[in-house]
Amino acid sequence: MGERIAWVTDSSGCLDVELEQNPDVYVVPLIVMINGKEYLDGVDIHPEEMHRMMKEDKVAPKTSQPAVGTFLDLFKKLAGEYDRIIAIHLSSRLSGTYSSSLQAAQMLDFPIMVIDSLLISYPMTFLIKKMMAYINEGLSLEEARGKLERFRDSNELYVLIGSLEQLHRSGRMSATSFILGSMLNIKPIISIEKGALEIREKTRNEKRAKTKIFSLFKAAADRGTIKECYLLYGSAEEQTKGLKTQIHDLYPDMSVSAYPIGTAVGVHAGDKTLGISWFSDRSCI
Template sequence: MTQKRIAWITDSTAFLKDELKNHEHLYVVPLGITIDDKVYEDGVDLTTDTLYKHIRNDKEVPKTSQPPVGKFVELFETLKKKYDGAIAVHISSKLSGTLATCKTGAEMAGFDVDVIDSRAMSYAITTLIEKGLAMEKEGLDQKTIASKLHEESLKNENYILLGNLDQFYKGGRMSGTQFLLGNLLSIKPIIRIYNGAFELFEKVRSEKRATKRLFELFDEAYQKHYISQIQIMHGNVMEKAKEYANEFRKKYPNLDIVIGELSSTIAVHAGEGTIALIWHKESKK
């Protein structure tokens, strides 16, 4: 029996390495970013450099928006001529309406799409896509891959050290009380995405202590689980990301380390200077 052809869909909050950017069967639907009443497509006509300039200089905070349903319908109408179905891996449904819009677009286009809630964003999405593509190569069918990816989405762990409390608050991701306390007490909050939503994980009194705590959290996970790779995502602070990478190399010489930049959509909320650590936990054999 001929294996059915699967298209792969994601959104612009995912971090895509070159091999995925150039993958012929992977399609990216960009989220929108509104600056001065003009809507840009994330990663298409807006770079992170340009975005950070606006964040620094403009009084009005840029706003993000999910892709219009028409974008998905248009894509799926084209894809159903070439593929038997698709697997879409998107930003957490608790952080964006992108996943719901994708489902609606698939129904409208009459295209068989299995939609996976990554329960996260950025490199956690990348990991799921990479695992899915590997399963497809092994000959697994679309429904089996989708089912396994739902399970894999529960194995992600991430911690975020915000570069800009002000930005996170203005973006509507933090209450006024939390923001005020954080500013008054010079607290560096460690945020995580848990069960698909942002939560304040811990309040630490300085960046140095917060950084130390991030390494402790990874070490705790590393002792309990098999972790082959850590992703260090940053908001325009490459040198800081490299410092983190060097520390990880010293302690975990066999660990694969990936450094990447947060997408513009994420940067709107997290702000410049943010560091996010992401890893995928497997059972120890």
């Protein structure tokens, strides 16, 4: 019988049904702060409610990583039930969550592997499934980790910012850029580069922005390097309908699924945010 492995992640991701029903997967909530009050992400507050409060109260929520002690308590509990722990977390360049988890792991005399996904939302969570698969194939932990990191680095992720106002309120855009962007109807597209958010394009309206996002996906799809993609949304899956239709019309065999973008980006980007992501390293599939 193989090792019993506990899998730990954080609430910035999005578990699909398979992972939700897996009793060996544990989620540590990030902290969302609104008007001086703290909420546990996914426990006390969910994306829909957070976006409603942002819109109605004109507030700028902030997120904070779980405390080292929170991870330590969980790791101690799991150490009594499992042979090993593998934790995969939100990009370390967007949150201190990975750091908190790593510090807690170093406090225990127990085999704990902590991995920096350098990603967000479902693409981050998908790495858990890949790591599980690699281990089930019989790879050693270090071989599996190396393969996972190569697969991770093949990810592309693009996000159409839903609200310049929210980007400004959250401190990610200067007042001058916000005013000029609003006047010119600028719709920025951001990407994740080595774990950090970077502005990839600045388009003049939403239609052009969506066209650009689709063209980025199409270029990759036409190379034949991807077989599935993930659509990411701010507060309502309905936002992905048009993009999903475009993809299915051109690529009927492409697997397309939709997931909330999560609080880590949602607090900055707004409820009308739309994103697309895929992995293109077929050698690691």
